[in-house]
Amino acid sequence: MRIQALPAQLINQIAAGEVVERPASVLKELVENSLDAGASRIEVDIEQGGAKLIRVRDNGAGIHPEDLRLALSRHATSKITTLEELERVSSMGFRGEALPSIASVSRLSIASRATGQESGWIVSSDGGDRFADPAPSAHPQGTTVEVRDLFYNTPARRKFMRTEKTEFGHIETQLKRLALSRFDVSFSLSHNRKEVFTLPLADQVMEQERRLAGLLGSGFLEQTIHLDREQAGLALRGWVARPVFSRSQADMQYFYVNGRMVRDKLVTHAVRQAFQDVLFHGRHPAYVLYLDLDPLQVDVNVHPAKHEVRFRDGRMVHGFIYRTLHQVLADTRPGQEVDRSTGEIRLVEAEQRPVTPVSGSNAYQRPLGFQVQERPATYQPSFDMQQPLPTPAAREGAREEDDIPPLGFALAQLKGVYILAENATGLVLVDMHAAHERITYERFKQAVVDGGISRQPLLVPVSVSVSSREADLAESQQALFRELGLEVDRLGAETLVVRAIPVLLQGADGEKLLRDVLSDIVVHGSSERIRDEINQVLATMACHGSVRANRRLTIEEMNALLRDMERTERSDQCNHGRPTWVQMDMTRLDKLFLRGQ
Structure with missing residues (x-):
């Protein structure tokens, strides 16, 4: 066959295969867009495990009515404009692929009212490559995205979806991860019109620990050490559970780099090394940790779903994480206590x-x-x-x-x-x-x-x-x-x-x-x-x-x-x-x- 350009709809569906694995993947992209819009309140409504409906409502900056259709176009974004901005990107999204990819495998609508606008507007798509013109809509400042009938036009993909309970479990886990990344944002989740959880803003350490206990259980919080360390432009803060709270699986490990949750081999290796002397064989540590560094020192543009990152100086990052956790764990002795507000270790x-x-x-x-x-x-x-x-x-x-x-x-x-x-x-x-x-x-x-x-x-x-x-x-x-x-x-x-x-x-x-x-x-x-x-x-x-x-x-x-x-x-x-x-x-x-x- 001769070489030919692929249809726009097929391009978007191919991209959807990379970023839209299941309903939880859709939720991740939509909530990250809300966070990038500066939202302080995000409400999520799910029906039938996400197969029927995924609705994300926020109070962020909103989308200008003239940009609504463009938001559903591939490689269109307000987050970067130059290579220099890409190299120091701090937003969760930047590829401009999420919305058009999701729209290509669902019935999607976006209602939004931008800051300074007197009214809201709405645009919708039925899974094709054509979008209706924006129409006026009564909407408060912010944006609501509704994704209905996910994978309805790609039956092969829909067959791979699991039971409603399983898919909602992935959604709940994904929103927990996002809620742990931003204590300055309130979150709520409902499933089939029943409230699952509501998380208020958490500015103080005690409020943050209350959110931790609500999402991960009081047992985790009771066994954690709060830490906050800085060195040579690197900062590591968060909570690490004492070795006695080890897990049979690596199911309670949350690591964020500049606010982005990642599953990075270098990070995992550094943490495992720090715990090596204190964990029973076959057990896994539990932690919620945040690494902050200059965006120039980390490349987030290495994975379509942005799960992985690449550090400019991996050896320095590995050593910093290892030394910090190694020292924190070294101070787990009788009479040692960590001040949760400062992370300072002192003798009781x-x-x-x-x-x-x-x-x-x-x-x-x-x-x-x-x-x-x-x-x-x-x-x-x-x-x-x-x-x-x-x-x-x-x-x-x-x-x-x-x-x-x-x-x-x-x-x-x-x-x-x-x-x-x-x-x-x-x-x-x-x-x-x-x-x-x-x-x-x-x-x-x-x-x-x-x-x-x-x-x-x-x-x-x-x-x-x-x-x-x-x-x-x-x-x-x-x-x-x-x-x-x-x-x-x-x-x-x-x-x-x-x-x-x-x-x-x-x-x-x-x-x-x-x-x-x-x-x-x-x-x-x-x-x-x-x-x-x-x-x-x-x-x-x-x-x-x-x-x-x-x-x-x-x-x-x-x-x-x-x-x-x-x-x-x-x-x-x-x-x-x-x-x-x-x-x-x-x-x-x-x-x-x-x-x-």
Whole structure:
């Protein structure tokens, strides 16, 4: 066949195949248009899961009557006019394809009243390439777009639609994502004329957290840490759930770049790396995070549906996200609290409660008067036990009231597994093996950091065939290889040789290590592969070197372990992601015994 121009209607339907996957895709495009129009209120009405009707009404700037028909034309937009504007685009949409694509596979109407206009106008389409002339319409300032009978003229596409319940589930999820991106906008959603949710404006952090709880559940909010960090033109803010709130699926992960929700491999990798030391195997973190940076540093024009972005300096972005989350998670220890209004992490002040010294003992005995038989020492603290614990002479002159540390003071040991302690809030239960495992692991890691990663020369250097690009990359990354404990030289245009590997990884496959590190550098600009493998060795060493179950500890040893936990990063969970301690406050204990009821 001869080459010929495609009909306009077919062009639009082809474009619709890229941006209109299902009713939820239509909703996304329409709501993003409302946001770009400066709306502060967006109302969404759905019928039959979106198959019959998708209506989006906003109070934005509106569309000028002379532009209504143009809005349904392909590649027509008010959002950019030049390449320079495209390179720093901050609007959600900019291609000018959404409305004509949607109109080509549905019966669409747009009613709008622009700012400064005395009346509204409406234009409609029946799925063809011809549009009726705009007609007067009673309409407040803003725009209402109605999409009826989606895919009615493309039956093959309509067959791929799922049940009404499934399609509406996707719509609800999509609107939740959009509502989490803009707290300065109110949203409402109804399905088959029944209200599903209404979200008021949320300018303050507490109001934003109320929206979070409404959309993601109160359980998520109760376990989150609020963060707000800036560095070198990058800002990361939002909420990240503590590791104990991990999920079996990656279904509660919301990441926004300059207000646009994305599913980006670089971002996902950075977050996963930050959680690596604290998540149980096979679990996924939960978070709602916002990354803001200069629009020039991110390319959003890489995907028709704008799900993906490309960072100009991916290595810098990856490192910033990883370091920020890594530090936030490192501060999850007893007595640490995050100020939700500022994101500042601080030590919680201990409540003043009476502490009774016991004569002739190196331990504080709590008022309940538990007496525990002392046994031979089995716990080796990381500091002199006499420095958290007062000397006998100091105890005799002690005040009647003293500060109670976050984990309180040990009362007893239960079945050789758990430490029972009393703090200012109530009862604390500590899994002594899990806690000591984390303490030992963090001390091992710090020792490696302080002393660097020692290398061990290989008796027989390993020759590795690579591409010329990989060989060039290895040659330019010698400093990184030395930092990771690898010694790598270039022997030829496509040949590398591994001469040394980290001491802690002796016996490891040198070729595999090199290829994995090179792969990481190509994709992410850096590599944590060696450190991760070393940490796995250290974690195993920590597990075997920690106090075991059925070991009896003295009161001094229990208190020393509690104080170590309060000083150790990530001590809220062990190396495998299990919690190391739980708090049972007086309210919870009273409920167990029906007190006050």
